[in-house]
Amino acid sequence: xxxxxxxxxxxxxxxxxxxxxxxxxxxxxxxxxxxxxxxxxxxxxxxxxxxxxxxxxxxxxxxxxxxxxxxxxxxxxxxxxxxxxxxxxxxxxxxxxxxxxxxxxxxxxxxxxxxxxxxxxxxxxxxxxxxxxxxxxxxxxxxxxxxxxxxxxxxxxxxxxxxxxxxxxxxxxxxxxxxxxxxxxxxxxxxxxxxxxxxxxxxxxxxxxxxxxxxxxxxxxxxxxxxxxxxxxxxxxxxxxxxxx
Ligand code: NI
Numbered sequence: 001x002x003x004x005x006x007x008x009x010x011x012x013x014x015x016x017x018x019x020x021x022x023x024x025x026x027x028x029x030x031x032x033x034x035x036x037x038x039x040x041x042x043x044x045x046x047x048x049x050x051x052x053x054x055x056x057x058x059x060x061x062x063x064x065x066x067x068x069x070x071x072x073x074x075x076x077x078x079x080x081x082x083x084x085x086x087x088x089x090x091x092x093x094x095x096x097x098x099x100x101x102x103x104x105x106x107x108x109x110x111x112x113x114x115x116x117x118x119x120x121x122x123x124x125x126x127x128x129x130x131x132x133x134x135x136x137x138x139x140x141x142x143x144x145x146x147x148x149x150x151x152x153x154x155x156x157x158x159x160x161x162x163x164x165x166x167x168x169x170x171x172x173x174x175x176x177x178x179x180x181x182x183x184x185x186x187x188x189x190x191x192x193x194x195x196x197x198x199x200x201x202x203x204x205x206x207x208x209x210x211x212x213x214x215x216x217x218x219x220x221x222x223x224x225x226x227x228x229x230x231x232x233x234x235x236x237x238x239x240x241x242x243x244x245x
Contacts (some may be wrong), residue, residue: 001056003048011099012111020058020101021059022060023061024048024106024107025110025113026041027110029154031216033183041065042109042172043144043174046173050228060092065181066080067079067110067112070112084115089116102136103137105242118141134145149230153226157226161218164213173224176245178223187215187216190215192212
C-alpha cells in the first residue's frame with residue numbers, strides 16, 4: 001500500500017488498524033560509470049513497496065535527496081546540507097505524527113545519511129521531552145543492506161569486491177528490478193581504490209570514476225533477485241516487530 005496511491009479515507013481506515021509505516025530514504029548521487037544516480041533512493045523504495053504490498057503495510061513517498069556533498073564533482077548529484085535534511089525529516093515526521101502515526105520506520109539507502117537521520121530523530125525526541133502532552137512516537141532507521149540476512153548474502157556473493165560505494169550488491173538490485181536501465185562501461189582498475197571521505201574535490205582525486213573499493217562489473221540480475229528476496233523478507237519481519245513495540 002502506497003501513500004501516494006491512496007485516498008485520505010483509505011489512510012484514515014489504515015490508521016484505525018496500524019499506526020506504523022515505512023518511509024524509504026535515500027540519495028540522488030553518482031554511482032560510478034555504470035550505476036544509476038537514483039540507486040540509493042530506488043533500492044529502499046523498491047524493497048519497501050514490495051514488502052508493503054506483501055504484508056499490507058503503508059509505504060510513504062521516498063525522501064530521495066540526502067547528504068551527498070562529496071559527490072558534487074560528478075554531474076547529476078543533488079545534495080542537502082545536513083541542517084536542511086534534519087529540518088525536512090522533522091517536518092515529515094511532524095506531519096505523520098499529527099495524523100496519528102506513532103511508529104516511523106525509515107529504510108535508508110545511503111551511508112552518508114546515517115548521522116543526519118539520527119540527529120533528526122534526536123530533534124523529534126527533544127520536542128517531545130520539552131512539551132508535555134505531545135504524542136509519543138518512535139522512529140527507527142535501518143540501512144537496507146543491514147536487514148536480517150542481507151549482509152551475509154552480499155558477502156557470499158561478492159566478498160572483497162563489494163567495496164563501499166557503487167557496490168555490486170546495489171547495482172545488482174537495480175539491474176534486477178529495472179532491467180532496462182542497465183548500463184555497461186569500462187571500469188579501470190576493476191576494483192576501485194578505498195579510502196576516507198572528505199570534501200568533493202578530495203573525493204574526485206581519490207576516486208576518479210566515483211566508485212569506492214568496489215567492482216560493480218560483478219553485478220548480475222540473479223544476484224539482485226537473491227538480495228531482493230532476502231531484504232523483503234527481512235523488512236517484513238523487522239517492521240512487524242517495530243509496529244508491535
Ligand atoms: Ni549507494
